[in-house]
Each structure stands twice: as structure tokens, then as C-alpha cells.
Amino acid sequence: MLKTTFTLITKTDLTHDVYELTYSCPDLVRDPPKPGQYVMFQLAPGLNRSYSLASFTLTTFTLVIKRVEEGKGSYIICDAEMGQVFSGMLPLGHFVLRDTPVSxxxxxxxxxxxxxxxxxxxxxxxxxxxxxxxxxxxxxxxxxxxxxxxxxxxxxxxxxxxxxxxxxxxxxxxxxxxxxxxxxxxxxxxxxxxxxxxxxxxxxxxxxxxxxxxxxxxxxxxxxxx
Ligand SMILES: Cc1cc2nc3c(=O)[nH]c(=O)nc-3n(C[C@H](O)[C@H](O)[C@H](O)COP(=O)(O)OP(=O)(O)OC[C@H]3O[C@@H](n4cnc5c(N)ncnc54)[C@H](O)[C@@H]3O)c2cc1C
Missing domain, CATH: 3.40.50.80 (Nucleotide-binding domain of ferredoxin-NADP reductase (FNR) module)
Structure with a gap:
């Protein structure tokens, strides 16, 4: 697990309240995620929010996030400007794909x-x-x-x-x-x-x-x- 920073590099509106956000994270190569794992944003003291990776490469990851109108965290992430740097931890979680040749x-x-x-x-x-x-x-x-x-x-x-x-x-x-x-x-x-x-x-x-x-x-x- 890495405690690191990542930078917003692309943002796309998928619907009226769901966004696709891609971050550059060169550190990722040191601990590649498994499909199903998540990143935890440390937005402020006492304000952590977790988001599952929708896809990733060796140095980037993409999230799909719903901007919750009355929420404390998702709007900070969804309204961020290109180039904004966040702190957080990844990869986290045990909900991972099994490498089994079954349906x-x-x-x-x-x-x-x-x-x-x-x-x-x-x-x-x-x-x-x-x-x-x-x-x-x-x-x-x-x-x-x-x-x-x-x-x-x-x-x-x-x-x-x-x-x-x-x-x-x-x-x-x-x-x-x-x-x-x-x-x-x-x-x-x-x-x-x-x-x-x-x-x-x-x-x-x-x-x-x-x-x-x-x-x-x-x-x-x-x-x-x-
Ligand atoms: C392991 C993990 C992975 C996650 N992955 C994703 C992900 O891929 N994409 C994603 O969008 N979220 C994901 N979440 C949820 C995310 O962490 C936040 O809980 C969510 O973004 C709401 O945060 P907030 O601070 O905006 O709202 P909060 O301040 O936490 O909540 C404010 C109010 O909004 C309500 N609320 C919370 N979520 C929703 C919602 N989705 N729809 C309507 N009302 C809601 C709450 O009940 C509360 O009343 C994940 C959570 C976990 C634990």
C-alpha cells in the first residue's frame, strides 16, 4: 500500500452527476493495484473518502464518481481543477478479481x-x-x-x-x-x-x-x- 499524491489530468462528464476522473500517479508502478481495489483520498483532517478504481495503468488510474449534492467530500473531488494534487492511499481492499478460469x-x-x-x-x-x-x-x-x-x-x-x-x-x-x-x-x-x-x-x-x-x-x- 502506498501513501502518495496524485494529480488530476482529465475530467469527463458521464451524466448530470457522474464524472470520469483520471489521475497521474507515478508511484503506482511500485505497488500495482488488483482489479476491484480502491483509493482513499485524504481531503482534510477527518475527511477521508474512498473510490474504487474503474481502470488503471502503470502510472495512472481512473475513477467514476457521483457528485453527491449534499455530500462533504465528493464535490471537492468532482469540482477540482485540472492539475490539482490530492493526497491519499492506494491500493486498498480485498474485493478483487479471482484469477480463476471459470464463468x-x-x-x-x-x-x-x-x-x-x-x-x-x-x-x-x-x-x-x-x-x-x-x-x-x-x-x-x-x-x-x-x-x-x-x-x-x-x-x-x-x-x-x-x-x-x-x-x-x-x-x-x-x-x-x-x-x-x-x-x-x-x-x-x-x-x-x-x-x-x-x-x-x-x-x-x-x-x-x-x-x-x-x-x-x-x-x-x-x-x-x-
Ligand atoms: C470501498 C469504497 C469504494 C467506493 N467507490 C465509489 C465509487 O467508485 N464511486 C462513487 O461515487 N462512490 C464510491 N464510494 C462512496 C464514496 O466513498 C462516498 O461515500 C461518496 O462519494 C459520498 O461522499 P460525500 O462526502 O460526497 O457524501 P457524505 O458527506 O458522506 O454524505 C452526505 C449525504 O449523502 C448521502 N449519500 C452518500 N452517497 C450517496 C450516493 N451515492 N447517492 C446519494 N446519496 C448519497 C449520505 O447518505 C448522506 O446523507 C465508495 C465507498 C467505499 C467505501
């Missing part, structure tokens, strides 16, 4: 996107592309959707891939209406060995309970909630 199912909502996306990139990097892979991801409405093209493009690199996008509050073509939890049925999960879950505590709890009720052993389920 993997990624299920998430909202800001839970980042680690799951990073883990999918990790599958390609580690050549874990022969087995079935699913990305089941939900947001509230069409204006909240981001990275749909990127997910489709990554999907073409897997032999068997399915992207199942959900909208919980709108009925739109090409989207399932409802919650990602609805997708967890005996039929839908039959092809998958490992399950990676990330989203709100209630989403993760419901998904774990449903998987357990369908006979999936705890050892096959990995999760992070926030």
Missing part, C-alpha cells in the same frame, strides 16, 4: 459500477475470456446511464458475453424495467460459477440472500457495498 457474473448498481468494470477489464488482461461472462447493471433512469458503449465493446472480447442493463424507474427499449435483483433467477444464474456484487448495502444484501436461497455457496460470492 463470472458481475452485478451492480449506480456507483457500484467502477470495481465491476475494472474486474471485467482484468478478465481480459488475464485472458479469462473463454467462459460465460455477464454484466448486469442498473441505474434509475435513461439520463443516469453511462459507459454503455464501453461495456458493449469490452463484451466483444469475451467468447460468451451478455450485458443486461436495468432501469428501475423508467420503461425504455433495450432496458429491463426493474431491479438487477430481479435478474437473479435459477435459470439466469445457471451458467455462472463466481458472482461479484457491488452497490448499495440493500442491493448487495438482497442479491446475497437470493443467491444463497438458490444454492450458491458463499465462497463463490464476492461483494462490496457503499
Amino acid at each position: 463470472k457474473c458481475f452485478i451492480g448498481t449506480g456507483t457500484g459500477f467502477a470495481p465491476l468494470y475494472c474486474q471485467m477489464l482484468g478478465c481480459i488482461e488475464l485472458w479469462l475470456i473463454q467462459s460465460h461472462t455477464a454484466f448486469v447493471f442498473g441505474v434509475r433512469t435513461l439520463v443516469d446511464v453511462f459507459y454503455a458503449d464501453e461495456i458493449q465493446m469490452i463484451g466483444t472480447q469475451f467468447v460468451h458475453f451478455q450485458y443486461v442493463p436495468y432501469l428501475s424507474r423508467e420503461d425504455k427499449p433495450d432496458f429491463q424495467k426493474g431491479y438487477v435483483i430481479d435478474w437473479i433467477t435459477a435459470e439466469n444464474i445457471a451458467d455462472y460459477v463466481e458472482f461479484y456484487l457491488c452497490g448499495s448495502p440493500i442491493m448487495v444484501k438482497s442479491a446475497r440472500e437470493k443467491l444463497e436461497a438458490l444454492g450458491i455457496a458463499n465462497e463463490r460470492v464476492f461483494w462490496e457495498q457503499y
Whole structure:
């Protein structure tokens, strides 16, 4: 784990309140992250905030952050100017991709996107592309959707891939209406060995309970909630 500094080098609006932010961090080469790990920003004394890496290289990392209007930390990060330097620690966390040649199912909502996306990139990097892979991801409405093209493009690199996008509050073509939890049925999960879950505590709890009720052993389920 590194205690270091990193500099904002690009910022892109993905939706009305979600931003893609890339940081230069030359130190990263000394302790490369694993897909699914996170960085902790030390914004001020007593104000630390953690963000999962959505992707990384040897010297940069990219985050996908929702700017919480009434929040104390996310707005400082999302409103930063290019070149702003932050202090923090990384890589942190145990919600990491398993280097196993088995089918993997990624299920998430909202800001839970980042680690799951990073883990999918990790599958390609580690050549874990022969087995079935699913990305089941939900947001509230069409204006909240981001990275749909990127997910489709990554999907073409897997032999068997399915992207199942959900909208919980709108009925739109090409989207399932409802919650990602609805997708967890005996039929839908039959092809998958490992399950990676990330989203709100209630989403993760419901998904774990449903998987357990369908006979999936705890050892096959990995999760992070926030
Ligand atoms: C390991 C880990 C990884 C994380 N990765 C990401 C990530 O990749 N992207 C990301 O955006 N966040 C991520 N988070 C959440 C992040 O750390 C902050 O909690 C979040 O940005 C809110 O911080 P804040 O200071 O703006 O709000 P706070 O001051 O902490 O909260 C203010 C109010 O906003 C509410 N609130 C907090 N989060 C949300 C939300 N998402 N939507 C609506 N209301 C909210 C709180 O309940 C509270 O009432 C992660 C958290 C952890 C622990």
C-alpha cells in the first residue's frame, strides 16, 4: 500500500452527476493495484473518502464518481481543477478479481459500477475470456446511464458475453424495467460459477440472500457495498 499524491489530468462528464476522473500517479508502478481495489483520498483532517478504481495503468488510474449534492467530500473531488494534487492511499481492499478460469457474473448498481468494470477489464488482461461472462447493471433512469458503449465493446472480447442493463424507474427499449435483483433467477444464474456484487448495502444484501436461497455457496460470492 502506498501513501502518495496524485494529480488530476482529465475530467469527463458521464451524466448530470457522474464524472470520469483520471489521475497521474507515478508511484503506482511500485505497488500495482488488483482489479476491484480502491483509493482513499485524504481531503482534510477527518475527511477521508474512498473510490474504487474503474481502470488503471502503470502510472495512472481512473475513477467514476457521483457528485453527491449534499455530500462533504465528493464535490471537492468532482469540482477540482485540472492539475490539482490530492493526497491519499492506494491500493486498498480485498474485493478483487479471482484469477480463476471459470464463468463470472458481475452485478451492480449506480456507483457500484467502477470495481465491476475494472474486474471485467482484468478478465481480459488475464485472458479469462473463454467462459460465460455477464454484466448486469442498473441505474434509475435513461439520463443516469453511462459507459454503455464501453461495456458493449469490452463484451466483444469475451467468447460468451451478455450485458443486461436495468432501469428501475423508467420503461425504455433495450432496458429491463426493474431491479438487477430481479435478474437473479435459477435459470439466469445457471451458467455462472463466481458472482461479484457491488452497490448499495440493500442491493448487495438482497442479491446475497437470493443467491444463497438458490444454492450458491458463499465462497463463490464476492461483494462490496457503499
Ligand atoms: C470501498 C469504497 C469504494 C467506493 N467507490 C465509489 C465509487 O467508485 N464511486 C462513487 O461515487 N462512490 C464510491 N464510494 C462512496 C464514496 O466513498 C462516498 O461515500 C461518496 O462519494 C459520498 O461522499 P460525500 O462526502 O460526497 O457524501 P457524505 O458527506 O458522506 O454524505 C452526505 C449525504 O449523502 C448521502 N449519500 C452518500 N452517497 C450517496 C450516493 N451515492 N447517492 C446519494 N446519496 C448519497 C449520505 O447518505 C448522506 O446523507 C465508495 C465507498 C467505499 C467505501
